[in-house]
Amino acid sequence: MSKPVIATATLAGCFGCHMSLLDIDERILELIELVEFNKSPINDIKTFTKQCDIGLIEGGCSNSENIEVLKDFRKNCKILVSLGECAIMGGLPAMRNGIPIRECLEEAYITGPTVRMNTKKILPNDDELPMMLDKVYPCHEIVKIDYFLPGCPPTADLIWNALLALVTGDELKLPYEVVKFD
Amino acid sequence: MDNTEKIKFVIDDKVCYAEPGQTILEAAKSNGVYIPSLCYIEGVKPPGSCRICNVRVNNRNLIACTTPVAEGMIIDNDIPELNELRKAIVEMLFVSGNHFCPGCEKSGNCELQALAYRFQMMVPRFPYEFPEKGVNATSKYIFHDRNRCIMCKRCIGKVMKDEKHVFAYNSRGGEHLHVVMDEELASQLTEEEATEAMDICPVGAILKKERGYYSPIGHRKYDKESIGSDIEKK
Numbered sequence: 001m002s003k004p005v006i007a008t009a010t011l012a013g014c015f016g017c018h019m020s021l022l023d024i025d026e027r028i029l030e031l032i033e034l035v036e037f038n039k040s041p042i043n044d045i046k047t048f049t050k051q052c053d054i055g056l057i058e059g060g061c062s063n064s065e066n067i068e069v070l071k072d073f074r075k076n077c078k079i080l081v082s083l084g085e086c087a088i089m090g091g092l093p094a095m096r097n098g099i100p101i102r103e104c105l106e107e108a109y110i111t112g113p114t115v116r117m118n119t120k121k122i123l124p125n126d127d128e129l130p131m132m133l134d135k136v137y138p139c140h141e142i143v144k145i146d147y148f149l150p151g152c153p154p155t156a157d158l159i160w161n162a163l164l165a166l167v168t169g170d171e172l173k174l175p176y177e178v179v180k181f182d
Numbered sequence: 183m184d185n186t187e188k189i190k191f192v193i194d195d196k197v198c199y200a201e202p203g204q205t206i207l208e209a210a211k212s213n214g215v216y217i218p219s220l221c222y223i224e225g226v227k228p229p230g231s232c233r234i235c236n237v238r239v240n241n242r243n244l245i246a247c248t249t250p251v252a253e254g255m256i257i258d259n260d261i262p263e264l265n266e267l268r269k270a271i272v273e274m275l276f277v278s279g280n281h282f283c284p285g286c287e288k289s290g291n292c293e294l295q296a297l298a299y300r301f302q303m304m305v306p307r308f309p310y311e312f313p314e315k316g317v318n319a320t321s322k323y324i325f326h327d328r329n330r331c332i333m334c335k336r337c338i339g340k341v342m343k344d345e346k347h348v349f350a351y352n353s354r355g356g357e358h359l360h361v362v363m364d365e366e367l368a369s370q371l372t373e374e375e376a377t378e379a380m381d382i383c384p385v386g387a388i389l390k391k392e393r394g395y396y397s398p399i400g401h402r403k404y405d406k407e408s409i410g411s412d413i414e415k416k
Contacts, residue, residue, distance in 0.1 A: 148305040152284035181283035
C-alpha cells in the first residue's frame, strides 16, 4: 500500500504552526517513513502533483489568494485540518476585523510612524496583487474543514499525535496540557 | 452540627450533606463536587446569568448557583448531556466576543478559556461575530475591553469604590446592552483595587494596565490543571 500523502499551506499566518510541525524533532524521521509530502512550503513543491490524503492549513483567509489556495486544497485533499488559532478563528490578523480596510491600509502605507519612503502616498493597487477581504475569515467559514488543532502554535505533541491518529486510524488521545489556545 | 441536622442529597451518585440555605453549587463544592460555572463568585448574590452551572433534578434543568439544595434531591451534574450543553454555551460566548487568546494578557488565567479546555473545545460550532463594542482606556490603571465581556455581572456586583459601583449595565436589555465603566470612579481606583478588579473578571474584559504577561507559560493558573480540579481533589 502506498504511503498517505500530506500537503500543507500557510494562508494569513506567521509560519509558526509549520515551525511547530518541525518541532517534532527526531520524530520527523519516523514521519517520513509513514507519509509522503506533496505541495508544501517545507519541500517547496508549488503545485499539487497528485490527490492528497491530508491537508494541513495554517492561517485564516485575509485576501482573495488565501481563498483560492484554500479551495484548491479542499479539492485536492481528502481530509482538511485547520492548524492553529488563525485557521480556526482568524487569529491575530483578525484583530483588524473591527477597523475599516481603508484605515488599515492608510496606517500601513501612508500615516504609520515607520512609513518613510512612500512620498507619493500610494496605496498598493496593482491588479497582480490579491484583493484584501473585508475581514479575516476562519477557514471553516469558507470551506468544509474536517478537524481542528488549536494552539498558537499547536504544540508539536498535538500535531504529532493528531497526524499519527489520522495515518494509523488509532484513537486520538488528548492529555489536558496538550490543548491550549496560546 | 452533625449530619442529622444537615440536608441530605445525592449528586452524581455521591451522597452529600449540606447546610440549610446553601445553594446546589455551594453544597456540591463543600462536598468535593465541581459544578462548572462562570458568573458565580463568592460574596455576591449569584446573578445566574451564564447558565453554565445548570444541573438536572427530576428531569428538569436547574441553575445550581441560584437554587437552594433540598432534602432528598437527586442531582445529575457530570453527565454527557449537560457537559455538551455547557460546552455549547462556552462556544457561544467565544464567538460572541473577540477572544484572541494568543494576544490576551488574561490567557492562562481566564476562566472562559479554562472551561473550554475542560470541555476540550477545538472549535466553536457557531459563526464568529467579531463585535465592535468599544474599548475604554480612560482610567489610569484599568483597561476595559467590552468586546471580551461575557456579561456575567461579576464586576457589577463586586468592583466598588467608596460603596459605589464602578461598573453597571447601560440599559435594561436589548441588543445594545453592555457593561459600562464609571470613568470618574474608575480613575480613583488604586493600583491594588485595579488588580483586584482584573481578578474578579473571569475573562480579559478588565485588565490592569502595565501588568502585561506577568507569569510565563507553564506557570499560569490553568496551564497544568483544569478548572475545578482543586475542588475535586478535596
